[in-house]
Amino acid sequence: RRRRRLPPGPPAVPLFGNLLWLKHSAADVEPLLLQMFKKYGPVVTLRIGSRLSIFVADRHLAHAALIAAGTRLADRPQAATNTLLGVSDNIITRADYGAMWRLLRRNLVSQTLQQSRVDQFAPARVWVRRVLMEKLSGGGDGANVMEAFQYTMFCLLVLMCFGERLDEPAVRAIEEAERAWLLYISRRMSVFFFFPSITKHLFRGRLEFARSLRQRQMELFVPLIEARREYKRMASQGQPPAREATFQHSYVDTLLDVKIAEEGDRSLTDDEIVTLCSEFLNAGTDTTSTGLQWIMAELVKNPAIQEKLYAEISATCGDDDELLERSLRDKDNKLPYLNAVIKEGLRKHPPGHFVLPHKAAEDMDVGGYLIPKGATVNFMVAEMGRDEREWEKPMEFIPERFLDGGHGAGVDMHGTKGIKMMPFGVGRRICAGLNIAVLHLEYFVGSMVMEFEWKEVEGLEVEFGEKREFTTVMAKPLRPRLVPRRS
């Protein structure tokens, strides 16, 4: 029998992996990979320390791996840092494909993100819209609008998470704690990928600092979780506190009800709830605000598209922004051009150029190559949406391609029958927030176009260069001039 080969890649040294890491950081990985696909073909292997990372650029192979072979690639690699810090891995993004993942994912999707809950959160969106418009109005010509997008998307998720409309200092405190934690974990903790039993002694200071950041998260989140416990207790006695800032429903409420059957029907600990809240806040903030930034930049650069969009919105909703919110929740697609603008934005500028890493649960075959059990596998999301063999003029912004008769009409972002674009991933681990993310993008893009005409400022022209942060953002942030449309 012929021995199956690993996908090709640059030469590696045992224990250290590819020496290219001496010259490059993991943040530069995308341009390096693009060169390698040209040289080696659509599946390549990189070694980072002793870890084997395989990258797939081809849409058909991605479909075979993520949909056809589904469950074999539905695990996640373990993060050494969580074990070292004693932080639970019981979150949706990290859990392996098994009972715990199913329980937590089902809880999020069917208790917080399903249609009747999305309807209940309508007042939250309307409130956040007002905050966003105030921030944009106060910004002046050439202000960096990304800051307003990030803050307001975070506000919305805090409200959905804790069921409480917090004031700006309180939201900012949570935002800072989350960002500090994420930045530290992603930038300073990768040393622990290499021989953790040794590095945990050598870099003890880093572990201590990370623990202090975690402690800060606990101090901020636990009182909010406690307040929801009390709210639920009073509601069960028929006396929910009638405060305007307190919402009837929150993600935390559902987490307080979770019971883990495999572990004697125990409830989640506060530690686990804090980690799940942190996941909820982070999963939807930078992704959505990055999507908003790219789409608004395209509308600034393409005034004719912006006007066509404005015409559709005003014909359907007049200048009634609550009607806009309701129209988007309507099952009939009442604003097809707005929907096409959002899809085109996600195709050309997916906020994440990769999915989260997947792990092979057993040896498997991708494109005739061996993916060994335990290897990490990732996919080139941006490359797929920009593939010239699939998309005409892929680097142009043409929402019409998604309208009836266009070559992208009826594209299924779930990729079930075939992948044309996958900004949310596809298969078992597809983004759990896909529907609400699209609703948020449509609502806030629609509202911003309804409220202002977005124009370029001389000297601050839109440029489409990219920079990798948690998501792939504009290297030169969008700084437009906003002309109010209403008197």
Ligand code: HEM
């Ligand atoms: C434009 C906005 C968003 C984009 C582009 C996006 C994209 C993604 C991507 C690419 C993945 C990884 C898929 C994979 O590993 O194969 C993912 C996972 C996930 N996303 Fe999103 N996301 C967005 C918004 C949200 C929101 C608003 C939420 C929830 C409030 C959310 C919750 C999640 C969760 C829980 C996962 C993990 C799924 C799992 O491992 O089973 N996302 N998302």
